[in-house]
Amino acid sequence: MQLTAGANLALPNSDVMVKIKTSVPSHLGLDITAYILDASTSKVRGNADMIFYGQTHTANKSVELQESAHKSPFETTLHVNTNLLDSSVGKIALCATLDGQANISALQDIQIELCSHNQITATALVNSASKTEKALILAEIYNHKGTWKFRFVNQGFNGGLQPLAEHFGVVIANEPTPSAPPPPVETPKPASTINLSKITLDKSRPSINLSKNDGRFGRIAINLNWNRNPENAKKPSRFNPFAKTKGIDLDLGAMIQFKNGHIDLVQALGKRFGQYNAPPLMQLQGDDRTGASSDGEWLYINGNCWDQIERIVVYTFIYEGVPNWASTDAFVTIQIPQQAPIEVQLTESSPLGTCAIVALTNTNNSIQAQREVKYFKNQEFLDQHYHFGFQWKAGSK
Template sequence: MSQSLVAGANAPLPTQPISVRILSNAPIDCAAYRLASTGKVRGDGDMVFYGQKRSDDGSVSFRGHDSDGYFDIDLAAQPSAIEKIALAFSNDKPLAQIGDVEIQVIAGNQQLLSATLPAVGREEKAIILAECYRRQGAWKFRFIAQGFNGGLKPLSEHFGVEIADDAPSQANQNHTQNTSQNVNQNAGQNSAPTPPPIPSAAPSSINLNKISLTKSQSSINLKKRDNFGKIAVNLNWNQQGDTGNQNSSPAPKKGLLSDLFSQHLSKGQNIDLDVGAMVHLANGEKTLIQALGDRFGQLNAPPYVCLRADDRTGQNKTGEWLDINGAQWANIKEVFIFAFIYQGVPNWAKTDGAVTIHVPEQPPIETRLTEGAGNLPMCAIARLVNQNGSINVERINRYFAGHQEMDQAFGWGFQWKRGRK
């Protein structure tokens, strides 16, 4: 039975990992801050939000978006220097205009705690909603509901996070298709073996801006640089289903795969989404990167694009990652990013997939894969095009019956054959 808390109340937390869910009727920006005894973060790696979805050690991670955000927290794995984990949210409108906000604490399939923040009379644009804190060797949860003047930036700076102010310039919103010359290659040929995971260095400062590519804002241009660093492309989708436990809370309105995912859980199957890329180098060579056919690529040699690993289980909460060597951007003409449903009934709206492109010292660039109609399993997502040294990111979001149909639509000219993982 879930326990309901009022402001200032606390309750014990279990030793097992927990999930903290924040719900709102309007889009809000959620953030978690791991705090030392000073009440400040030890570094930027202690802040977790849409632009940095994992703490530096991975023991706190963020999933979800807009009005339905989750933080997965392994309390037992927290460093000894961490005394609190503050959970907060912000909006560009005061709370009174966005409505009540609810927070839930979930362990396994059971909702343990809940609390509701009433919106009436609240003019703050940022709220420190709750905290997990240590007390005599154990962890407890406190509902705080403390208002904070300003938005996410001053709130983060209050906790000691260094915030970057620069954002990239906006480009025109025109969308263009690939018109590359055809080059025949065997798309089923194996390439280099899977490389080891590549660690991501913590940024020197946090950028709170986020760019969402939509039909009305379909492209963004990142100005020319000598070295763009490691560009990380993340494909993530909702991976937790409703098990039907009678002690758990009712199925949420969004953020889970609901009936689609439950159908595959009942068969012992997860939905397997795969991210891949077609790479056109400046010397004319074209290469395919995807797990199917073990074409994982290379980061420090042509094609300078590498798939980190294939999440065949669907249990990796960070999804799948594709890395691009931004130091070699001058040798890359285009990276064409796509995703396909390898296993499971194609239903993009219910998988609620999202692709986020992380470029060092730039805001994350996100596009959502929720517009696919019918049963088409292949989605052409975006292009990263070299325009005189700059990176022009163009949203595509078109759906196809398979690799060959997508190839023909954009004129890449690969030769395709069936394959298995």
């Protein structure tokens, strides 16, 4: 069923996905956000009701955002389970915003698909060329007299992500404007505000220092995502020159050194998935070998034990596929509670199969995040460069 603006239909069941597909120019960033709105006020009940790149799901996974790994083609999915929503929720607004000065007309037409049980129930199309705004309210999932429905909205919104979020009642933490001299004491931001800033570590800004008064950072979530690149599907893997692959398979890993000198690592190769509440205090959440997950691979680090950790080097390696980093569009996002998300993109190309992405160093119980993006033949050569001192042998997944 093809929907026009304003058209609606009842959801086929309580568990649905909304897919947003388009193509984004390389110099722009497109953000998909969802706002969980109170039935009586049509505003968020708190900042936990804004789902975006810095907060990708609710606590019970009733609403979950799976972000696109690349810009062309761009595909992001919103997963909603209405049975898990609080009874006070009346609507979920699904929106899109562009960063910078460009407006929606810079995109290709936006295709929206409502899916249930992997079947497309309805589609809708946004004619991007006709849009002069920086933001769009794409669609709504709403409760009408006890029945959950989907509506294609296609409504432009003047302003970017911050005014859109404020329109739905989100309280934004404003970044202080630099001045000279700086104030002697910085007033802490209220805990009820949300930070929309996204920190990108690149050559112009390779590092950042993050601190908390108690040195306890909570769960540090590191996500690796990439373009699986089906064009490489017929090329041989480096482990089997005669086998056909399913595209590039990146694996996430990390080496850790503790304050007491102990070293350890986690990676899927060798089935070293680690554990969260005991050494090595970090754990891989599975291994996306199929490339089917748009969520990529996750590594969790126990930041409440940061005072025990000296340093961590996060890396990735091409387990399957030709080492062609430029075609992976790979990036790592570091999410730390009450901190702006940190993103590191693997922009350089190399024929080598392993890449050190970011180093996290304990500096007086703060986290010094340093962009690395250095390439090595394999993990053993990476280890030698960073002087951990592991004993290496051949392994498999």
